[in-house]
Amino acid sequence: MDIAIVGGGIGGLVAALALHARGLVPTVYESAAEMRQLGVGINLLPHAVRVLDDLGLRAQLLESGIATAELLYFNKFGQRIWREPRGIEAGYAWPQISIHRGRLHGLLLAETRRRLGAGRILTGHHLAGIEEGVRPLLHFTDRTSGAHRASVACDLAIGADGIHSMVRRHFYPDEGAPVWNGAILWRATTEGMPFLGGRSMFMAGHASQKFVCYPISKAHHDAGRSLINWVAELRFDPDRPFAREDWNRNVDRATFLPAFADWRFDWLDIPAVIEGADEVFEYPMVDRDPVARWSFGAVTLMGDAAHPMYPIGSNGASQAILDAEALALALTGHDTIGGALEAYQEARLGPTAAIVRANRNQGPEQVMQLVEERAPGGFERLEDVVTNEELEGIAARYKQVAGFDRATLDSLAAAPRG
Ligand SMILES: Cc1cc2nc3c(=O)[nH]c(=O)nc-3n(C[C@H](O)[C@H](O)[C@H](O)COP(=O)(O)OP(=O)(O)OC[C@H]3O[C@@H](n4cnc5c(N)ncnc54)[C@H](O)[C@@H]3O)c2cc1C
Numbered sequence: 335m336d337i338a339i340v341g342g343g344i345g346g347l348v349a350a351l352a353l354h355a356r357g358l359v360p361t362v363y364e365s366a367a368e369m370r371q372l373g374v375g376i377n378l379l380p381h382a383v384r385v386l387d388d389l390g391l392r393a394q395l396l397e398s399g400i401a402t403a404e405l406l407y408f409n410k411f412g413q414r415i416w417r418e419p420r421g422i423e424a425g426y427a428w429p430q431i432s433i434h435r436g437r438l439h440g441l442l443l444a445e446t447r448r449r450l451g452a453g454r455i456l457t458g459h460h461l462a463g464i465e466e467g468v469r470p471l472l473h474f475t476d477r478t479s480g481a482h483r484a485s486v487a488c489d490l491a492i493g494a495d496g497i498h499s500m501v502r503r504h505f506y507p508d509e510g511a512p513v514w515n516g517a518i519l520w521r522a523t524t525e526g527m528p529f530l531g532g533r534s535m536f537m538a539g540h541a542s543q544k545f546v547c548y549p550i551s552k553a554h555h556d557a558g559r560s561l562i563n564w565v566a567e568l569r570f571d572p573d574r575p576f577a578r579e580d581w582n583r584n585v586d587r588a589t590f591l592p593a594f595a596d597w598r599f600d601w602l603d604i605p606a607v608i609e610g611a612d613e614v615f616e617y618p619m620v621d622r623d624p625v626a627r628w629s630f631g632a633v634t635l636m637g638d639a640a641h642p643m644y645p646i647g648s649n650g651a652s653q654a655i656l657d658a659e660a661l662a663l664a665l666t667g668h669d670t671i672g673g674a675l676e677a678y679q680e681a682r683l684g685p686t687a688a689i690v691r692a693n694r695n696q697g698p699e700q701v702m703q704l705v706e707e708r709a710p711g712g713f714e715r716l717e718d719v720v721t722n723e724e725l726e727g728i729a730a731r732y733k734q735v736a737g738f739d740r741a742t743l744d745s746l747a748a749a750p751r752g
Pocket residue numbers: 340341342343344345346363364365366372373374375376377435459460461462494495496497498499500521581582636637638639645650651652654
C-alpha cells in the first residue's frame with residue numbers, strides 16, 4: 335500500500351512509526367526544507383506515553399524530558415488552590431512527560447529515519463494541491479520558490495499538516511482562518527533553579543491573565559538546575575486584529591512583562607523567570623470549530639489538521655499521538671481503506687471535538703477563574719471560597735473528556751497489546 339503522510343510534525347512522525355510497527359511503510363512529505371528542532375515545552379499525557387511506549391520510545395523520552403510528578407493551580411497572589419499527583423505518582427502505569435518539543439521531534443525523526451529509512455522522509459515537499467480519486471494524486475511544490483517538486487499518486491493520503499492544513503482546506507475551502515479567542519501566549523524557556531517539588535507543573539492566575547510553568551529537561555534536573563518552560567498569557571478584545579499564528583515569531587518581552595511585575599511569589603519570582611529567557615515566542619490562542627468529517631475516500635486528517643485546539647490541558651500533541659495509533663489500528667483491522675478511514679474517524683472525531691469544546695471553557699483551568707471571581711483579593715482559607723468537591727469534580731470531568739481518567743488507563747494497561 336502506498337501511504338503518503340503530509341506533514342512531518344509530531345503527529346505525522348508518530349503515524350509513520352505506528353504504521354511501520356504494523357508492517358506498513360509510508361512516506362512522509364514535509365514542507366520545511368530542513369528538519370530543525372523547533373518549539374519550546376510540550377506535555378505528553380499518560381495515554382499518549384502509552385502509545386510511544388508501545389513503539390519502544392519510553393526510555394528515550396525519559397532520558398530527555400521530565401516525568402512530571404504533580405500539577406498545581408494558584409491564584410494571582412501565588413496562593414495554592416489545587417494540587418494533584420500526575421503520571422506514575424498518580425498511580426498510572428505510564429508517566430506524564432514534559433519535554434522540549436524540538437527534542438521530542440528530533441527523537442521521533444531519528445527513529446523514523448532509522449526504522450523506515452532516510453528516503454522515507456522527504457523535506458522541501460509542500461503540498462499545494464490534491465486530485466481526489468481511487469488513487470489520490472498529491473502535488474508538491476518548493477514552499478519558498480513555488481516551483482513544482484513532484485506529483486505523487488498513492489493509495490492513502492494522511493493530512494498531518496498542522497493548523498494551516500492544506501489537506502483540510504481542500505475539503506473545507508470556505509473555512510477561513512483559525513478562530514482567535516483574544517488571548518495571546520508568550521512562550522519561552524529559562525534556565526533556573528528547581529521550584530516547588532522539582533518535577534512540578536503549575537498554573538497561576540485566572541482566565542484573563544495566567545502564567546504556566548514546568549521543567550522540561552532531565553539533564554538540568556540531574557545537575558540540580560531546571561530548564562523552565564513557561565507561558566505568559568493575557569487576554570485582549572478578540573475583535574482587534576492579531577498576527578497570524580506562527581510558532582516561531584520572536585517578540586520583545588516588554589509587551590507583556592509589566593503586567594506580571596507584581597507576581598513575585600515567595601516560592602518563585604515570575605518577573606525574574608521572564609527576564610531570564612533568551613528569546614520569547616508569541617502565539618495567539620486559536621482553534622477551529624470541529625468538522626463533521628475527516629475522511630473522504632482515500633484521504634483523511636489527523637492531529638492539528640483534524641482538530642486544532644487551544645493549548646490547554648496538555649492535549650495538543652497527546653491527541654495527535656492517539657490519532658496516529660487509532661489510524662494504524664484501523665488500517666490493519668479493515669479490508670478496505672475506506673472502511674478503515676471511516677472506523678478511524680468514528681473512533682476519534684467525537685472525543686477530540688469534545689476536548690476542543692472543553693478547552694473553550696478553559697478545561698481544568700476553570701478552577702482558577704472560579705476562585706478569582708469569588709475571591710479577587712485573595713483568601714484566608716481556601717475552603718471558604720471553593721469546596722474540595724467542586725475542585726475534584728472539575729479535574730475528574732476533564733480527565734474523562736480527554737480520555738486519561740485512571741479507570742480508562744487501567745483497562746488499557748490490562749489489555750493485550752496490539
Ligand atoms: C515549528 C513548530 C513549533 C511548535 N512548537 C510548539 C510548542 O512549543 N509547544 C506546543 O505545545 N506546540 C507546539 N507546536 C504544535 C504542536 O507540535 C502540535 O500542536 C501538536 O504536536 C500536534 O502535532 P501535528 O503533527 O498535528 O502538527 P505539527 O506538529 O504542527 O506538524 C505539522 C507539520 O506539517 C508541516 N506542514 C504544514 N503544511 C504543510 C504542507 N502544505 N505540506 C507538507 N507539510 C506541511 C509543518 O511544517 C509541520 O512539520 C509547534 C508546531 C510547529 C510546526
